[in-house]
Amino acid sequence: MALQYPKQLHFLVIPLGSPGHFIPTIDIAKLLAQHGVQVTIISTPVNTIRFGSILDQAIQSGLAITFLDFPIRYTEFGLPEGCECVDDLPNLSYAKALMEGYASIQILVEQHIEKLERKPDCIVSDSFMLWAGETAKKFKIPRVIFDGMNCFTQMCNHMLYVSKVYESVGDSDTFVVPGLPDCIELKKSQLPFMFNPGARHRGDFHEKLRVSEAEAYGVVVNSFQELEQEYANEYKKIKGDKVWCIGPLSLCYKDASEKVQRGNKSSIKENECLEWLESQETGSVIYACLGSISRIEPDQLVELALALEACKKPFIWVVRAGHKSEKIEKWIDENGFEERTKDRGLLIRGWAPQLLVLSHPAIGGFLTHCGWNSILEGICAGVSMVTWPQFQEQFYNEKFVVQVLKIGVSVGAQNVVHLGEEEKFGVVVKSEEFKKAIEILMEEGEEREDRQKRAIELGILARKSIEDGGSSHENMRRLIEDIRNQTSIREV
Template sequence: MAAHRLHFLLVPHIGPGHSIPMIDMAKLLAKQPNVMVTIATTPLNATRFGATLAGSINAGLSVQFLELPFPAAEAGLPEGCETTDKIPSLDLVPNFLAAIGETADKYHIPRIMFDGMSCFNELCCNNLYVSKVFDCLPESEPFIVPGLPDRIELRRNQLPAEFNPSSIDTSEFRQQARDSEVRAYGVVINSFEELEQEYVNEYKKLRGGKVWCIGPLSLCNSDDSDNAQRGNVASIDEEQCLKWLDSHEPESVVYACFGSLVRVNTPQLIELGLGLEASNRPFIWVVRSVHRSNEVEEWLAESGFEERIKDRGLLIRGWAPQLLILSHPSVGGFLTHCGWNSTLEAVCAGVPLITWPQFAEQFINEKLIVQVLGTGVGVGADAVIHVGEEDRYGVKVKNEDVKKAIEKVMDDGIEGNERRKRAKELGKMANKAIKEGGSSHLNLTLLIQDIMHHANATS
């Protein structure tokens, strides 16, 4: 700190789902008086996300990348493997995790945790850690998560890998992360208090008040250009995408995307496509089939799918400008894997959800969406499919299940209209929260004041 200027060092876990919201956070912090921000990342990630930060740098904000070489060779990784979606083989996941370390403890810097989840999820996971309520239960037997404001029922086979291990052993890394979380000075949450007020209150009690909800972070991107460039170069021209969306009626389009890490097996991906087709709704489908692109392209070509849906379907192969799509008036439903970034982006856009969780905390997020917020309908996914184990499970969700969930969300009846109304209300609350006088705007101020006080007390 120099002349009462705070310097925040942001060290994101190097995967898109973590880096993108932390870069948004960096921009948000840098807009505050007497604050400068440095994002520590690797050269390849600085290049990948550079366009996302360029506007803020050009506007004169004190925000920058600090490029640090990633020890790929030392960790036994191939050159260029500097982010989670670039790991060529799941056998190398432990190597990747071993290449990441923490330095804040060593230098006695107040370390604030950000893992990109909601207070709902943080509280659920803490209570699961403490209670071990699922111990000795069969993996498919339901249990109630204790100590929550709502009655939330889960099964062990729906829990994140901390409680439901996969064949890839990451237990040592997860224990280190858990220990680090417990010791952290405080927690920054990419959410807003009005979305989950009771869970914010309970989580604050747990963390001694050091919890700051400063989201939705995606709303720091103020225009279509920012939204189109966020995260990566889109695989479709922005104007082409907008033109297609403009050609459809308000709230008529289903947008389907499973994020950057989900690896759906080919038969299951085909069922998704057939479900979208059977819904008879116009749709945008982001066909991102990691390590299976040849199989999927073969099916698309030989089955006649693309020809059949060409008048009402738009396929995007690769990265999609998701914020741009969700904020368009023609989009009426989002078929999602329930990753928190995607969930929150849908909340901001006031769009109801068709939920199809896959792994990690996604089944917990589905409970929040469907049961607590009342803005989603599930396709019927019933258990985690761990990354790398997709082929063991075959087809878990049929195309008719997809069709039925889409019809429910897009329905014009009382239930569908009530769901849409609730989604729109939450969207308005989200946008209000980040503006001056809003809860997240206030929390950002309180965060900076708290760190300033701490810095002065220890200087």
């Protein structure tokens, strides 16, 4: 009697057009394919060209990954030609139009599914793509969501939503988030805009998002259990055990060429960057990068620049100010900043090869905006951090890095600066505060050694988690088996 082998599963993967979401979502696609799953990534033409090249080697090696592109009708939604990703927009007033453009492809995706001889076994979608939930319900396909946050953040949001503790305090009052394994104190002014009444972008979107997430079959998390075991356990209880920590996703790229091109074409040549790093002493360089959609005011960036100069440490600064980049570039030029610091400073404009930089032995500290992708990449590299949270869940992430993991030093930011409202807030952190935090992080001594030791240990655990038999590797296997079981039940 012939052996019956299980048929290949087919997953539909639907990313959101923002680098911090799109990049890890296609990392998930690569991991699924490595586990024998056929993957179709729903994308748009510009995003496939920009982000898809990182999967070329994987596809050429025989992994079953396909991009299925659906064009966005720019004129219909008032979008500039070629703008299919948040960081390509002239300013964030176009963000709503971009989301409407993405929603318009729902009907095209459903027409594609209807033509398939066999429907996809699972949809993995960014949580912000609400229409994917509607499509999953229509075709009775299990939907697993990805929102780019860790279990710690998910638990903070859940406990705040359930307890409403933030409603009874003033904006500058400190309160303890109830029900967490650690004593986490926050201010209302530091909360993401779903809880923060100062946010401009309120409305019913977040309630729709909450409902959509509750209807999903499960959640994949870009984290690993050893990093936040207690929080992962609690989050699983809330989600009926349908939570799979499958990260760190960035570790699915091994060689330097992949690390350089992940996310976008780097604005600096690999050799130039590596040669500069090679010229620095081990653990001496501070790397300052503030996220892919940074819109920080030029006056605020000047404060950071002055601190980097005053610290007398070698540094790499990724200069990014969105549509106001000309203003900061004018200051750099007119004040001779780049010339004055050329012997110990490297300025990168545009996209930086962050994985390559962080993994270099010369890096001694990472000044970050506390986006989860960046923090996890720092953890993988075994690097301690200076934390400067900006918006959304980034103040949660700061608490996790500084207080729970004890591998960071805060610059002391007190308030969320909501995306699109940077001009209203102006300068919120002075150069003296940056300088103090950098010096504490980089100062030789027992405290730095302890931070570095913890960071290095976490990096080792991160790499082990994705190896055969590691926690994340096993979680990916369990997810696939779970979906296989659901497919079998549906077919019966």
